[in-house]
Amino acid sequence: METTSPTEEKSSGYNPNSGSNSKPKIVVIMGASGSGKSKLAIDLASHFPIEIISADSMQVYQGLDVLTNKVPFDEQRGVPHHLLGTISPNVEFTAKDFRDSAIPLIDEIWSRNCLPVLVGGTNYYIQALVSRFLLDDHAEPLEANYLMDDHDNERPDNELESPEEDCLYTYSRLKELDPVAANRIHPNDQRKIKQYLTLYSHLGVLPSKLFQGNTMQNWGQADSLRYDCCFICVDASLPALDLYVNQRVDVMVSTGLFEEVCDIYKSNADYTRGLRQAIGVREFEDFLNCWNSQSQELPACPVLLKENMHHILNSSDEDQLTLKLRDAVEKVKLNTRRLVRRQKRRISRLQMLFGWNIHFVDVTSCLQGASDNSWSVNVVEPSVNIVKSFLDTPASAKATKRDVEDTKLAERDLWTQYICEACGNRELRGAHEWEQHRQGRSHRKRASRLRKSGILSGVTKNTSVD
Structure with a gap:
């Protein structure tokens, strides 16, 4: 497919600022890891004047380009990419940080008469940006995904607190204060316990009352979002995604994953903050510690380790190093497959519980090896039509349909x-x-x-x- 410069006038004739006082329009491309979100976004630049904002909690960091699957510069085809490899790997870039960075970027993109396209699988980044409720400064103590979270969080909050402060955030205190809110979380979920109690101390409102009163109003109605959003989910069957994830990890291994892991490896490192949270780092800790204990050459000659990792992986030996390395690669695959399931589950909740109008585009056949033409016909063309319809439809025309949907949403059982x-x-x-x-x-x-x-x-x- 021929690609035009993102600054050139596209055939659609779209001007993002033309004659509208409504909320700014943005396109959000969601989906699980490996589904083709970035590829689709770049292909859309052939049809619309777009700029891409990465909504990936690991790709935002500098480094680990192979492991985090950043789009190489030569594959970006001249499409501007923002928040891609811009943050120091040792800092914690929160959902609030993403929001504060993305809002001015969207304004700048609009000022250039281009369409902002958010691309990423970190759904709580997207939530933090588009939801007014979670963007309210009074609600800052809340993690951006607390309404949607599971116990197997993608990025737990691990800020260290003093013992004196910890004693204030207890489950028994929350249960005494607000038994309804306490009953919806696990007694050992310290992060949520602190969030709920902090929310109460800041607003003076019981968390359960705030959920019941504001959640439907601020999440259920499309016109309460900060932007007029077109949500596209690049979707695929789990068997197809599982197979593709396994193949992609093997490709990463052959194209630099080991080298990146060796470069970032640090004994007894904190794997809960910054870039080291990425799947594919911690999984190699046992192997690297084993190598370190068996070889005095590691601290002085890390290059030797990088060269040997490929040899060890492909070895027919069954020694401890070989088994640990193979196990590490399998753990990367397993944890990525688990991430895929969490991402799909959360997207489903955004649609089913909070009424987000998400357009699903099936890429299963493309992941299973269909022709390049299949991608164009079955993925790009439907997505282009979705975006065109979105851009051509004024927000007021969507209100009537939303009224019915919001009434149904408010009646849904969220608390039992x-x-x-x-x-x-x-x-x-x-x-x-x-x-x-x-x-x-x-x-x-x-x-x-x-x-x-x-x-x-x-x-x-x-x-x-x-």
Whole structure:
């Protein structure tokens, strides 16, 4: 497909600032790791005057270009990319930092008569940017994704606090203050406990009341978002994504992953802050520590280690180093596949629980090796049509449809606590999360096995926490 310069006039004739006093329009390309988000965004530049803002919590850092899968400069095809490899790898770049950086960038892009396109799989970055509620300065203590989070967070908050301060943020204090809010989180989830109590101390409003009063108003209605958003999700089946992720990790190994890991490796490093949080760093810690203990040459000659890692991986030996290295590569694949599931689950929640109008474009056949023409026909062309329709439709025309959707959204069950006895008394929140769990293969297997054995007559119980 021929590419024109992003500053040239596109065939659509689109002028992002033409005759409208409504909220600025932005396009958001979401999706799981490996689904082709960046590729699609760059292809859209052939049809619209766009500039890309990376919404990836690891690609924002300098370094680990292979491991974080940054788009190489020569593949960007002249399309301006922002927040890509611009932050020092040793600092913590939070969702609030992303918001504060992206808002002026969007204004600048609009001033150049270009369309801002956010691209990334870090959904809480996107939430922090487009949601007025989470952008309210009074709500800063809240992590940008607290309404959507699971217990397996992508980026836990690990700020160190003094013992005196820690003692103020206890589950028993939250339960005494607001039993409804306490009942929706795990007693050991210190991060959320602190968020809820900090919220109360800043606003003087019980967290549960704030959720019930403002969540629907500020998340459920499209016209309450900071921007007029066109959400496109590059989607694929899990088997196709799993296979592609495994293949992509193998390609990374052959194109520089080992070298990057060796460069960033530091014994007893903090893997909870900055670039070292990236999947593909911590997984090699056991191997590198083992190498360090077996070889006195590591501190003096890291080049030797880089050269030997490829040899060790491909060796037919079954010694400790070889097994640890192979295990590290498999862990990178496994943890990336887990990330894919979290990303897909959160996108589903944005749509099902909060009413975001997300357009899904299926790339399964493309990941499975279909022709280049398949990408153009099945992915690029539908996306171009989605964006054209979005740009041509005034925000006022969307209001009537949203009124109906928002009424349904407000009636949804977000608060009921479901406890799955079959799965070790696992807690689920809200009807949607419970229904997803109930339909899961693991749950169905456990429930069937327990019913047959007569151990469990009723698989679930639920407790209203309204």
